[in-house]
Amino acid sequence: xxxxxxxxxxxxxxxxxxxxxxxxxxxxxxxxxxxxxxxxxxxxxxxxxxxxxxxxxxxxxxxxxxxxxxxxxxxxxxxxxxxxxxxxxxxxxxxxx
Numbered sequence: 001x002x003x004x005x006x007x008x009x010x011x012x013x014x015x016x017x018x019x020x021x022x023x024x025x026x027x028x029x030x031x032x033x034x035x036x037x038x039x040x041x042x043x044x045x046x047x048x049x050x051x052x053x054x055x056x057x058x059x060x061x062x063x064x065x066x067x068x069x070x071x072x073x074x075x076x077x078x079x080x081x082x083x084x085x086x087x088x089x090x091x092x093x094x095x096x097x
Contacts, residue, residue, distance in 0.1 A: 003042045005079045009067075012082040016065065034062045039079055042069065046077035053096040055080070068096060 013035060021028030038060045046069065049056040056077075058067040068081040083092055 001043050001046050002074075002076045003039060003046070003079065004076055005039065009079045009082050016063075016082070016084065031063055035060055035065060035067070035082060037061075038067060042067075042077045042079070047071050053093050055096060059085075066092075 013032060016035075017028040017032055019028075020031045038058060042058065045058075047056065049058045051057070052066075053068075055068040055070050058069065059065075060067060064085040066083050066085055067079055068083065069077045069079045072078055081095055083095060
């Protein structure tokens with residue numbers, strides 16, 4: 001299995017990193033380390049997560065974030081959004097269209 005992260009997911013991650021970095025210095029880096037660890041788990045577990053809004057949703061372990069990905073032929077998990085679960089579900093549905 002391969003994992004590909006799209007630009008939209010990197011934008012989500014950068015916004016979240018900046019938010020956490022303003023809360024406490026170093027927390028933004030810890031956030032990224034934690035989320036990338038969760039994304040790395042897709043190498044083994046891609047496809048086992050529940051589908052929400054038409055995409056598989058992996059819930060992050062340490063932060064209230066959801067990693068949305070789709071499976072492509074050729075054993076590739078494409079991460080295309082990393083969204084804050086503290087937002088309304090309507091915002092998630094809109095972001096995932």
